[in-house]
Amino acid sequence: xxxxxxxxxxxxxxxxxxxxxxxxxxxxxxxxxxxxxxxxxxxxxxxxxxxxxxxxxxxxxxxxxxxxxxxxxxxxxxxxxxxxxxxxxxxxxxxxxxxxxxxxxxxxxxxxxxxxxxxxxxxxxxxxxxxxxxxxxxxxxxxxxxxxxxxxxxxxxxxxxxxxxxxxxxxxxxxxxxxxxxxxxxxxxxxxxxxxxxxxxxxxxxxxxxxxxxxxxxxxxxxxxxxxxxxxxxxxxxxxxxxxxxxxxxxxxxxxxxxxxxxxxxxxxxxxxxxxxxxxxxxxxxxxxxxxxxxxxxxxxxxxxxxxxxxxxxxxxxxxxxxxxxxxxxxxxxxxxxxxxxxxxxxxxxxxxxxxxxxxxxxxxxxxxxxxxxxxxxxxxxxxxxxxxxxxxxxxxxxxxxxxxxxxxxxxxxxxxxxxxxxxxxxxxxxxxxxxxxxxxxxxxxxxxxxxxxxxxxxxxxxxxxxxxxxxxxxxxxxxxxxxxxxxxxxxxxxxxxxxxxxxxxxxxxxxxxxxxxxxxxxxxxxxxxxxx
Numbered sequence: 001x002x003x004x005x006x007x008x009x010x011x012x013x014x015x016x017x018x019x020x021x022x023x024x025x026x027x028x029x030x031x032x033x034x035x036x037x038x039x040x041x042x043x044x045x046x047x048x049x050x051x052x053x054x055x056x057x058x059x060x061x062x063x064x065x066x067x068x069x070x071x072x073x074x075x076x077x078x079x080x081x082x083x084x085x086x087x088x089x090x091x092x093x094x095x096x097x098x099x100x101x102x103x104x105x106x107x108x109x110x111x112x113x114x115x116x117x118x119x120x121x122x123x124x125x126x127x128x129x130x131x132x133x134x135x136x137x138x139x140x141x142x143x144x145x146x147x148x149x150x151x152x153x154x155x156x157x158x159x160x161x162x163x164x165x166x167x168x169x170x171x172x173x174x175x176x177x178x179x180x181x182x183x184x185x186x187x188x189x190x191x192x193x194x195x196x197x198x199x200x201x202x203x204x205x206x207x208x209x210x211x212x213x214x215x216x217x218x219x220x221x222x223x224x225x226x227x228x229x230x231x232x233x234x235x236x237x238x239x240x241x242x243x244x245x246x247x248x249x250x251x252x253x254x255x256x257x258x259x260x261x262x263x264x265x266x267x268x269x270x271x272x273x274x275x276x277x278x279x280x281x282x283x284x285x286x287x288x289x290x291x292x293x294x295x296x297x298x299x300x301x302x303x304x305x306x307x308x309x310x311x312x313x314x315x316x317x318x319x320x321x322x323x324x325x326x327x328x329x330x331x332x333x334x335x336x337x338x339x340x341x342x343x344x345x346x347x348x349x350x351x352x353x354x355x356x357x358x359x360x361x362x363x364x365x366x367x368x369x370x371x372x373x374x375x376x377x378x379x380x381x382x383x384x385x386x387x388x389x390x391x392x393x394x395x396x397x398x399x400x401x402x403x404x405x406x407x408x409x410x411x412x413x414x415x416x417x418x419x420x421x422x423x424x425x426x427x428x429x430x431x432x433x434x435x436x437x438x439x440x441x442x443x444x445x446x447x448x449x450x451x452x453x454x455x456x457x458x459x460x461x462x463x464x465x466x467x468x469x470x471x472x473x474x475x476x477x478x479x480x481x482x483x484x485x486x487x488x489x490x491x492x493x494x495x496x497x498x499x500x501x502x503x504x505x506x507x508x509x510x511x512x513x514x515x516x517x518x519x520x521x522x523x524x525x526x527x528x529x530x531x532x533x
Contacts, residue, residue: 030076111136118156123197127204130156134208137236146236153205154242161202161247163269164195199249206251212236213256215278240281253277254295263288274299275317282325285310296321297339307332308350315358318343329354330372337380340365351376352394362387373398384409395420403446406431414457417442422466428453439464440487450475450504459486467491470506477502 110132117129130153137149215235241261250270260281268290278300287309294312297319304325315336326347337358345367352374360378363385371393381402386409393415400422407429414436425446435457444466451471456478461467467489479500480486488494493507 030072107136107140115152118152123194123201126201130201130204130208134212138212138234143236143238147239150209150236150239150241153208154246157202157205157243157246157248161198162195163247163249163267164199202247202249206248209241210252210254210256213239213253213258215255215257248272260284268292268294271295279303279305282306286328290314290316293317293336298322301325301327304328304347312336312338315339320344323347323349326350334358334360337361342366345369345371348372356380356382359383364388367391367393370394378402378404381405389413389415392416400424400426403427408432411435411437414438422446422448425449433457433459436460444470447471452476454478455486455504458484459488461489461492462487464489468506472504472506475504477504 114129114132114136117125117132120126120129133149133152137146140146212234213236215237235257237257238259240259241263243261243263243266245265246263247267248269250272251268252271252273254273254275254277257278257280259279260283261279262284264284264286266285266288268288270292272290272292272294275295275297276299277296280302282303283301283305285305285307288307289311291313293314295317297317298321299318300322302324304327305323306328308328309331310329311333313335315338316334317337317339319339319341321340321343323343323345324347327345327349330350331353332351333355335357337360338356339361341361342364343362343366345365346369348370349367350372352372354373354376356376356378358380360380360382363383364387365384366388367390369391371389371391373393373395375397376395377399379401382400382404385405385407387406388410390412392413393411396416396418398417398420400420401424403425404422405427407427408431409428410432412432412434415433416436416438418438419441420439420443422442422444423446425448426444427449429449430452431450431454433453433455437455437458438460440460440462442461442464444464446466448467448470451473453475455476459477468491470489470492472492477486477494479502488504491507493505494502495505496502
């Protein structure tokens with residue numbers, strides 16, 4: 001809250017003394033001019049001669065003196081009006097400040113009572129406290145005051161709480177208990193509140209946050225005054241959230257805009273929605289758990305986003321999400337499907353040691369900096385179709401237990417699959433390797449497709465296993481510039497074409513449509529392979 005404005009006697013006294021002295025001097029001067037001073041002003045100020053053969057006398061002199069007195073009266077009237085305006089303004093300002101002080105005192109009193117209501121054992125009283133805090137913040141545009149209100153609501157949501165045992169997020173009625181014998185839930189936390197009622201109170205607190213953090217960009221090119229209500233009139237700008245360790249049920253911040261947001265160790269139950277949300281500051285979800293479906297589709301992370309150690313029990317959707325800062329998913333666990341399709345990573349994307357139990361979708365994703373998937377485990381299908389890695393991508397020691405598809409993926413810089421294991425089919429159809437393609441000691445157990453792939457830099461397949469029957473139709477290799485190192489599997493051979501490019505083929509009796517290679521021939525551009533995810 002802003003510091004109240006204080007006006008002391010010491011501040012006002014010098015100003016009042018000066019003004020009073022000026023007023024007294026003006027009154028004395030006016031009285032003197034209206035008396036004998038008029039002739040003196042006429043003679044010495046206006047330069048009019050009085051008496052004698054050429055000077056004024058009689059009626060002319062009286063008229064001139066009256067004119068001087070009239071001018072003085074006009075000036076005196078104007079000065080009196082200015083003094084009156086000054087004192088009126090001072091009185092109005094004093095009244096305004098007095099009103100502000102009283103209003104702030106009233107707001108402080110209402111704030112204290114609302115916070116006190118949150119500690120009540122009665123759910124309706126707690127609800128009233130939340131709504132009172134909301135009204136105070138909505139009526140006071142001071143961003144510091146609104147941040148204080150949000151901090152109180154977040155602190156309430158951080159209090160120990162066990163959600164009702166219902167996956168839909170709807171609480172089940174509980175039996176009332178004897179107030180003298182408070183319930184004890186897991187963890188030894190005493191509970192003197194009905195779980196069903198507390199669930200409703202927490203949903204209200206969550207709705208207050210989502211209502212006032214939701215933001216819509218104003219329409220561009222507006223040529224006339226908007227007749228409808230401003231959709232952002234209820235938006236509280238620049239708010240920071242600290243929900244560390246909070247228990248959140250069916251949490252919905254879709255379309256909201258916040259600054260720094262901290263959700264470390266929070267427990268999200270039910271459906272969680274962050275779709276279209278804009279994080280203008282850092283986003284911290286380290287070690288949070290999501291037990292239901294989670295959506296971050298089209299979310300924007302303007303700074304670093306930390307998801308290290310996060311556990312997603314249900315599906316996690318980051319479709320078309322934008323990560324402007326570093327994205328940390330190291331050690332994260334995705335028990336359901338993980339969707340990062342068409343996501344954009346402007347900085348490094350860390351997925352090292354991440355675990356993907358369901359399908360992992362990275363199709364169309366763009367990583368502008370390093371991509372690190374070292375030691376990640378994909379138990380379900382891994383789809384990197386059309387993914388674009390503009391910097392080095394690391395897949396070292398990755399375990400692909402199901403199909404792995406890198407069809408038409410682009411690796412502008414180096415990519416390393418050293419010691420990676422492909423336990424099922426692996427597809428690199430139409431993939432582009434513009435720099436190092438490292439597959440040293442990688443192991444392939446299923447069918448492998450490199451058809452239409454392009455190798456322009458180093459190709460390292462030293463001690464790679466399982467590529468004896470790889471499909472290599474139209475796999476092309478750029479003419480080797482100086483310093484390029486290429487080690488192909490023993491069962492592959494390179495043929496130089498007329499244009500200087502090279503074509504990869506299987507060596508031995510199964511090459512060029514032989515019995516073994518013909519059986520695996522996928523046809524043009526991979527059609528008819530049956531390789532799908």
